[in-house]
Amino acid sequence: MKGKATSFDIAHYAGVSQSTVSRALRNSPLVNEETRRRVHEVAKQLNYKVDKNASNLRTQQSSTLALLLFEDPTSDESQINPFFLAMLGSITRACAKEGYDLLVSFQSSSSDWQADYEDSHRADGLILLGYGDYLDYQPKFKTLIDQHTKFVCWGASVDNRPDLTVSCDNYGGGKLAAEHLLATGRTDCAFIGDASDHSPEFFARYQGFKDAFLAKGIKLNERKMANAISTEESGYHATRSLIANNIRFNSLFAASDLIAIGAIRALKEAKIKVPDDVHVVGFDNIAVASFVNPPLTTVQQDTTLAGQMLVDNLLKLIRGEHVENTLLPPRLIIRGSSV
Amino acid sequence: MKGKATSFDIAHYAGVSQSTVSRALRNSPLVNEETRRRVHEVAKQLNYKVDKNASNLRTQQSSTLALLLFEDPTSDESQINPFFLAMLGSITRACAKEGYDLLVSFQSSSSDWQADYEDSHRADGLILLGYGDYLDYQPKFKTLIDQHTKFVCWGASVDNRPDLTVSCDNYGGGKLAAEHLLATGRTDCAFIGDASDHSPEFFARYQGFKDAFLAKGIKLNERKMANAISTEESGYHATRSLIANNIRFNSLFAASDLIAIGAIRALKEAKIKVPDDVHVVGFDNIAVASFVNPPLTTVQQDTTLAGQMLVDNLLKLIRGEHVENTLLPPRLIIRGSSV
DNA sequence: TGACATTATGACACCGGTGTCAGATTAGGA
DNA sequence: TCCTAATCTGACACCGGTGTCATAATGTCA
Incomplete structure (x- = not known):
């Protein structure tokens, strides 16, 4: 087999149409049980994997979240704040649990940060993480809100939108x-x-x-x-x-x-x-x-709970559900x- | 403006065809200087961003690498090995430098890990990171190689393919x-x-x-x-x-x-x-x-150098260039x- | 047996870009 | 002035899926 298998290849070998293959692989109730089995069988043999780009393009969503990490510009290049790394770990896990992939990106807060992951349909939403310089961020937040970008942020509160913030008390x-x-x-x-x-x-x-x-x-x-x-x-x-x-x-x-x-x-x-x-x-x-x-x-x-809440809240926002302001209890x- | 702008919208406002817009935005030499300027102008006004899904689908590549982190299954859920976190940081930076995005994913080495990022065209290549249990991985490595998946790994050496490994001496x-x-x-x-x-x-x-x-x-x-x-x-x-x-x-x-x-x-x-x-x-x-x-x-x-080398080598593999076995000097x- | 609902499937447009090809326009040379 | 080359642009097929619609096959009931 040259190159990667497509749903057409499967259709060919399974003796059905490509439409049916697509449906069968997503376990649509419309497709006959026997057909479904056969399609899955062939797909497995050809080591077929759905092309996410095609799928995302059609459905207009990506099953991906983007994590934007803001660091203090003065901090040493090689050392990342361990607290953020811990958060990164828990966010990654929370994403995996929800079936989402995670794009990670470091931003230097001094430069103009690129939040175009959502605009370019790479991610369904953004998680902003940093000891934010409050005042500098507000205009950016406003732009994001105006563009209807889905995002949540850690720590820094967003004017008039407490639901976008998850933070420790x-x-x-x-x-x-x-x-x-x-x-x-x-x-x-x-x-x-x-x-x-x-x-x-x-x-x-x-x-x-x-x-x-x-x-x-x-x-x-x-x-x-x-x-x-x-x-x-x-x-x-x-x-x-x-x-x-x-x-x-x-x-x-x-x-x-x-x-x-x-x-x-x-x-x-x-x-x-x-x-x-x-x-x-x-x-x-x-x-x-x-x-x-x-x-x-x-x-x-x-941090475990924090990561989970950030992801949960963001997914709720994406789904258009109501989100509460979230404050996590600290412990001595x-x-x-x-x- | 309802929804996100597409290249057709730009074409409309700039009074040119969509093809020209596509070319202009990628600074193709084929397009007239004056036209290029106008297109860029309109694109900026409409806050247009190329749809990565469409672009990736067409070009069959994603400008994205995937990082698969393997953890000792026995280690505490909440604490990730700080060495790997440091690597993660440097890999992220190296990716950004090369204009690639990074997908991060934690794998538990016990379960059957999913390396389908490349199959599904989500990523152009994989970076494997872990204190690998050498023997368990070899069959997986073989599968990856057989499928022509582009990958590099840290530490664990791959039989007959020293070029796929970056490691400290x-x-x-x-x-x-x-x-x-x-x-x-x-x-x-x-x-x-x-x-x-x-x-x-x-x-x-x-x-x-x-x-x-x-x-x-x-x-x-x-x-x-x-x-x-x-x-x-x-x-x-x-x-x-x-x-x-x-x-x-x-x-x-x-x-x-x-x-x-x-x-x-x-x-x-x-x-x-x-x-x-x-x-x-x-x-x-x-x-x-x-x-x-x-x-x-x-x-x-x-770790800084290690991250850079992993990314560099992987990109070389993707481009089909020759890669040397890479051993980094340690320091007391x-x-x-x-x- | 005919009318109609149910089930399963295929044909086809569509998502939003990219690359190829053909054609229009202008410039250059004889 | 005519012919060819260079420059620029638009039309169109294509990437590989998903969703809609039409249709064929089967079952149900009067």
Whole structure:
């Protein structure tokens, strides 16, 4: 057999028309049981596989989702944020479970990102994943909505369309972290992250954290804060600058685990002991968290559930079903860095 | 405008035929400069995107590669081997660079894996990634070759077709590890991994390691070996069983970093100090390696280069060009676990 | 036995591009 | 001025399926 078999080849060998082959292979009730069997038989022998391009072209859908990964442009090229990789894994699994294929693509948020997977009929919908720079994305979101592109995004909320967002309850997670530190009696707390509304997830974490302290009548000292993006390097430098400015604290909340790991490095370097001198709590529960020294207390985001929800919601959108705003419950994982 | 624009819409507005539109958009030299400009103009206004399904159907190729990830069926569902995730990242980037899209799919090596991406014209070729169980795969490889499926694989070698494999020089890497331990004077060495030919990569690492010791006239003690697959758990249990059997050693070579990390946990638990009592060397240089305590000495595999080579070789195969067997040089990264 | 519903099948248009071929127009050369 | 070559464009078949419609074969009931 030269080249790949087509449904016409099968039709020929099975002694039926090509239409019937198409129907038989998709188990249409219109086709006779005996015929169906025979067609399947021949198809198997010829190792026939439906041509997805032809099929997709005709049906105008692709059984494929596209995952767009946005990375902090400043992060090292070779190292991808492990939290996103975990998400990628769970999204892949969720797609497979639903019978969808997944196209993966990295976007650098600085450049003009190409969301044309849907326009070009390569994918039925998009999943946007990133510690989104909130403000920069809004115009893009609007374009996507105007074009009726189906998409969901992680973290960053879309104006007036809360149903398009799946995210961890960052505010609640921040509270969990705060309550834990308060319970251990460490009320003089530093925050490393970004408390501007540029980074909505970090902002929400900080808000929850702050409010939990306020609820106990404690006001966080604004001077004990330093900005950082979600890399180890950034966390290290931010913490170093606090130390260099002679700012004292007995506990530290980092907006992400990578930041926390960088912070611990800076603290160690300054001969500040973790957890004896400073309790440290991170956010994400990436795989590394349990291996660092000391093991990192952190707020876990359930990536498996998150991936599943992103896919589920997107499929609902594609099918035109109603979707609710989705907020996933965080969970505190207590380890050696704070006890 | 209802629905998506097609090339006929553009033809209409630009006052030319659809054929000309198609040519103009692909910058065919056949079309007049002025016409080309006008067509592009209209296309942009209508936000036109070529329908990939139609295009792929006609041209019989997809500008897409598929990545099949094989995981150890025993590994935890939620945690994917970080080494593979790093590879995934670099493969994605390499694909983007070459203008190809990437379909990602997880396969459980136990079940019958579906390699029909190419048959169904979804992808032009396959990249196989996994700590392959060598023997199980050979029949599958044969089928793929018989069907003229274009594919490359990482690690596992394909009988008679060395050109289909890209891999790290595992033998050389094992030697590097051995020479380092010898240089530190730790000649009484344990090995955790799989030294059977079931796991070709681990086997090669062990061979290189063993030969380097032999070159110094030292024969490794077979009793100081334990089998493990590439998970932290497995490394932990394997090491524990050695300790439980009262087997002594002053250095340890693990076939992968995850195994090494598990081994360190087992050692610590038994109050055996790393590196004072036992020097530990791993393999892979996953991101975690530098964060564990003590930081792990390891043999680095250059994942960026590996991803690039896999993609490059696959594209060459697709284009029918000659491909060489590809072996990437490993590099020793010395950290606290062995000095 | 004729009228009608049911079942199974084939013919055919269609999805939206790409590639080939033929034809129109203009330019160039004798 | 006429002929040939070069340039540009449109018509059309084609890729390999899917869905609609018409039709043949069979069964049912009055």
